[in-house]
Amino acid sequence: MSIAPPRNPARQRLIWMMGGVLLLAGILGGLRAFDAWERRQLTEYKSRCRTAVDQQDWDELVVIAREWSQWDPESADAWLFLSEGLLQTGEPEKALETVGNIPRNDPKVIPALLKKIEVEFDLLNRPLVAEATCLELLQIEPRVAEAHARLIFFYALTLQRVKLIEQIREAIRRGSEPPEAYVYLLLCDHLYFTNGYQLNSKWLQSSPNSELFQIAAAVQFDEIMQRLENQTEATKRTRSEHRLKLEESLQQYPRNTTLLRYFLHRYAEESRVEDVARILEMIPPEAGDDSVFWRFRGWYHAAVNDLDRAHDAYRKSLELTTTDWRTWQGIAEVSRLRGDLPESGRCQKLALMGKNLRQELLQLPTAQDITDDQLQRIAEYAAACGDREIAVHLRQRVRQRLYGD
Numbered sequence: 001m002s003i004a005p006p007r008n009p010a011r012q013r014l015i016w017m018m019g020g021v022l023l024l025a026g027i028l029g030g031l032r033a034f035d036a037w038e039r040r041q042l043t044e045y046k047s048r049c050r051t052a053v054d055q056q057d058w059d060e061l062v063v064i065a066r067e068w069s070q071w072d073p074e075s076a077d078a079w080l081f082l083s084e085g086l087l088q089t090g091e092p093e094k095a096l097e098t099v100g101n102i103p104r105n106d107p108k109v110i111p112a113l114l115k116k117i118e119v120e121f122d123l124l125n126r127p128l129v130a131e132a133t134c135l136e137l138l139q140i141e142p143r144v145a146e147a148h149a150r151l152i153f154f155y156a157l158t159l160q161r162v163k164l165i166e167q168i169r170e171a172i173r174r175g176s177e178p179p180e181a182y183v184y185l186l187l188c189d190h191l192y193f194t195n196g197y198q199l200n201s202k203w204l205q206s207s208p209n210s211e212l213f214q215i216a217a218a219v220q221f222d223e224i225m226q227r228l229e230n231q232t233e234a235t236k237r238t239r240s241e242h243r244l245k246l247e248e249s250l251q252q253y254p255r256n257t258t259l260l261r262y263f264l265h266r267y268a269e270e271s272r273v274e275d276v277a278r279i280l281e282m283i284p285p286e287a288g289d290d291s292v293f294w295r296f297r298g299w300y301h302a303a304v305n306d307l308d309r310a311h312d313a314y315r316k317s318l319e320l321t322t323t324d325w326r327t328w329q330g331i332a333e334v335s336r337l338r339g340d341l342p343e344s345g346r347c348q349k350l351a352l353m354g355k356n357l358r359q360e361l362l363q364l365p366t367a368q369d370i371t372d373d374q375l376q377r378i379a380e381y382a383a384a385c386g387d388r389e390i391a392v393h394l395r396q397r398v399r400q401r402l403y404g405d
Contacts, residue, residue: 041071042072042075045064045065045067045068045071045078046077048064049061049064049065049068049077049081052064052085053081053084056088058085058088058089059085059089061081061082061084061085061088062082062085062086062089064081065078065079065081065082065085066082068081068082069082069098069101073101074103076102076103076106076108076109076112077108079098079099079101079102079112080102080108080111080112082098083095083096083098083099083112083115086098087119092119092123092124093124095119096116096119096120096124099112099113099115099116104140109140110137110140110141110144113133113136113137113140113147114137114144114146114147116133117130117133117134117137117146117147117150120133121150124206125202125203125205125206126206127154127203127206128206128207128210130150130154131151131154134147134150134151135151142170142174142176143174143175143176144176145171145176145177145178148167148170148171148174148176148177148178148181149171149178149180149181151167152164152167152168152171152177152178152180152181152184153180155167156184156187156188156191156193157193157195157196157199157200157216158200158203158212158213158216159191159196159215159216159219159220159258159261160212160258161188161191161257161258161261161290161292162257162287162289162290164184164188164191165185165188165321168181168182168184168185169389172389172390172393173389175393177393177397178368179368179370179375179397179401180366180367180368180370182370182375182378182390182394183361183364183367183370184367185323185378185390186323186354186357186358186361186378186381187358187361187362188321189292189295189321189324189325189326189327189358190265190326192220192223193220194224196216196217196220196223197217197220197221197223197224200213200216200217200220201213201217204217211253211256214249215249215253215256215258215259216258218242218245218246218249219246219258219259219262221242222239222242222243222246222262225238225239225242226239246259246262246263250263254282255282255284257283257284257287257290260279260282260283260287260293261290261292261293263275263279264276264279264280264292264293264296267279268296268299271303273300273303273304276296276299276300276303277300279296280293280296280297280300289320290320291316291317291318291319291320291321291324291327292317292321292324294313294314294316294317294320295313295314295317295324295326295327295330297309297310297313297317298310298311298313298314298317298327298330298331298334299330301313302330302333302334302337307334307337307338310330310334311331311334311335311338314327314330314331314334315331318331318385322382322385322386322387322390323354323381323382323385323387323390324354325350325351325352325353325354325355325357325358326351328347328348328350328351328354328385329347329348329351329355331347332344332345332346332347332348332351335347350381350384350385353381353384354381354385357374357377357378357381360374361374372398372401375394375397375398375401376395376398378390378394379391379394379395379398382394
């Protein structure tokens with residue numbers, strides 16, 4: 001039996017260390033090579049996609065972007081290119097599905113969702129889906145002005161008064177309100193749009209059973225008939241038949257706040273006090289933050305000579321919406337009857353200021369046509385009404401428009 005030579009532990013450790021270093025170097029070299037290959041692949045995919053876009057070869061773009069997205073599912077660019085290709089090749093549904101694959105923590109999800117909103121609103125005629133996408137986008141980034149503008153427009157045209165005011169206030173707090181938001185804010189005491197019936201009828205096609213679009217279209221059709229300059233026997237008959245349909249709608253949807261506001265306006269104009277009281281009894285508890293209902297409570301109490309309750313109702317209305325000129329008019333009248341002439345005079349001035357502004361804004365071709373001078377006067381009116389938030393933010397916005405601050 002032979003005797004093995006004694007082992008050298010130091011030498012063995014050195015050999016193991018050298019082997020480890022060589023192995024690590026090999027791994028690092030492999031990783032660098034892999035990273036370099038990945039970068040080349042990424043550059044190649046981007047280049048090929050951009051070439052396809054430049055050449056408007058949308059079918060080729062779909063092929064390349066789909067391959068890219070399978071290779072790297074976390075790439076926002078891959079999904080964006082694929083979405084654009086699908087959109088251009090007449091597959092908007094698949095394009096929107098593709099947008100859903102973009103990681104929500106990627107900054108590029110914001111322009112992608114904005115494109116999705118545009119397609120849902122304008123191409124696919126799905127405003128309710130687009131509304132949900134707007135809200136999703138604002139959860140990700142609350143300062144996206146275009147999403148705020150879309151929601152403000154949608155809530156205004158569908159006569160969702162409380163949602164409209166809340167959205168305008170939220171946009172203002174974020175510093176992302178479009179200038180036309182202030183037009184809607186001044187008009188929201190009685191919303192009416194010349195294209196309201198047309199748009200709601202169009203949206204109704206996408207949701208035939210939608211109570212929202214049915215009622216918004218019906219109410220604004222009545223407004224159109226009421227404002228016709230040449231009232232003929234035929235138009236009067238059409239209007240009368242349509243009003244009967246609205247009354248049937250109220251029986252079908254007794255808690256619909258748009259319908260309730262419509263009938264309150266109508267009955268108050270016709271001095272039908274008992275009918276106003278009947279409609280007020282129908283207001284659901286969840287509608288307590290709609291200042292218009294409190295204004296009509298004030299109107300009713302004043303009509304039955306309960307001046308204290310009328311005053312309290314008008315004040316509650318002003319707490320909810322300070323710039324409603326009709327509420328200022330109502331409290332001016334109640335203050336006069338209570339013998340508070342200075343207060344009556346102050347409120348009357350505010351009512352006249354707001355009424356004149358509203359009439360002027362109604363003459364605008366579109367809400368986007370509001371001028372800097374009109375914005376400045378809205379700020380002055382809001383300040384006079386005690387709405388400091390609106391006044392301060394609007395003055396800042398006017399300065400930005402004038403001086404680019």
